Amino acid sequence: MDRFNAVLKIANKQTNLCFGLISLLTAGGEQIFSLVLFKCPCNELNFLYGMVFLLVPALALLLLAYILSRKMWKMMTGFCQPGTYASCCKRMSHCLRIIFQISTTALVAPSSWIAVALLNGNYFECAMTGVNVSDYSERLCGGATSLIQCRKELPKFPCGGGSSVNDRQVVLLTLRARSQILGWLLIASVMLSNILLTCLARCTSPVSYLQLKFWRVYSQEEKNLMDSYTMKHAKELAERNLESFFEQTMPRHVITPSSKDWENISTLYKFSTKDYYYSTLHKYVETGMVRMASLKSAESPADNPAVLNFVDEAGMGL
Incomplete structure (x- = not known):
């Protein structure tokens, strides 16, 4: 595998x-x-x-x-x-x-x-x-x-x-x-x-050739690290729960994102010429939770330029 x-x-x-x-x-x-x-x-x-x-x-x-x-x-x-x-x-x-x-x-x-x-x-x-x-x-x-x-x-x-x-x-x-x-x-x-x-x-690309190349690299690295971090934190949470269950102790605190946080970073990326964010996650981190939620409800679902279609792609797999 x-x-x-x-x-x-x-x-x-x-x-x-x-x-x-x-x-x-x-x-x-x-x-x-x-x-x-x-x-x-x-x-x-x-x-x-x-x-x-x-x-x-x-x-x-x-x-x-x-x-x-x-x-x-x-x-x-x-x-x-x-x-x-x-x-x-x-x-x-x-x-x-x-x-x-x-x-x-x-x-x-x-x-x-x-x-x-x-x-x-x-x-x-x-x-x-x-x-x-x-x-x-x-x-x-x-x-x-x-x-x-x-x-x-x-x-x-x-x-x-x-x-x-x-x-x-x-x-x-x-x-x-x-x-x-x-x-x-x-x-x-x-x-x-x-x-x-x-x-x-x-x-019709809104960005230059070199920035587009950098953007592709960033997008791929973010996807790879997201898989790594997801696996790492899921394993940590599972170990915490099993440890608490078998040893009959109070569970230690493990920070996990809320459902709203997951929802905010799971939307398809919407490109804007005003702010050059490289992904939905990048925008969420830069703008903060409160502002991100308000922007999400206010902005219309504009399409990415065709040249930026790679932003939301993650290869094969669910």
């Missing part, structure tokens, strides 16, 4: 490397699925079977990315507490914007799966030979010797059955070409979108 946590810390420090590893692992997983598990039924289930293998693993990877996002759970915890209609609308709007920000990272693995699967072509071939649409099958079998025979035996083509070898090869090559075109278009669109969003975030 310690080695796994160490790997995650290294990956969290190298965002681009992390994305690259995710894409490579996803591509490797798709190849294993394609070789070991995928067997096209070559009947009326072709379309459903192919679409399930193409899209359902991508959906599972997307949901897994949401589950492993600490920022998601930080936002959702206590989200359903009662409040006024206006405050609920603000929270909902803020929640949707945060989900969009998380999705830009969460879509890396699903996009990689679909792109690699389309380049491979097996799932697309199986699915498209099972499409029960006369116009589509006629267009697909346009170059076949016997159009009626091709349409009738089209679902059997992925398994090597059906019409003559030449007809089958023409249809399958056409489907594979379409699949690979879609795969390359998806890869190009994802890369272009990533470049554009990154450039937009950097161009």
Whole structure:
């Protein structure tokens, strides 16, 4: 477990490397699925079977990315507490914007799966030979010797059955070409979108390059130390309680933050150009408990600039 946590810390420090590893692992997983598990039924289930293998693993990877996002759970915890209609609308709007920000990272693995699967072509071939649409099958079998025979035996083509070898090869090559075109278009669109969003975030950055670099380092160190301090004080409190119980003595005093203190430092960070605090904890410590509570109730939930999204991220894990 310690080695796994160490790997995650290294990956969290190298965002681009992390994305690259995710894409490579996803591509490797798709190849294993394609070789070991995928067997096209070559009947009326072709379309459903192919679409399930193409899209359902991508959906599972997307949901897994949401589950492993600490920022998601930080936002959702206590989200359903009662409040006024206006405050609920603000929270909902803020929640949707945060989900969009998380999705830009969460879509890396699903996009990689679909792109690699389309380049491979097996799932697309199986699915498209099972499409029960006369116009589509006629267009697909346009170059076949016997159009009626091709349409009738089209679902059997992925398994090597059906019409003559030449007809089958023409249809399958056409489907594979379409699949690979879609795969390359998806890869190009994802890369272009990533470049554009990154450039937009950097161009609108409210801080300089070196301060942003320092901010990233501070954010990561604060998260690491928070885990360390949490474990240390939780262990101290547990030892105090067990010692008092087994030795039947009065418990010694151990200082722990109140529920209000935990609530104040658990909110998502809100950047302000007036005060350059580097996290919610930093702001809480600098302003004090009373002022922090008043600021929390008074300020609207403004979004962080996209370039500062790392502030509330803590890698994988709850």
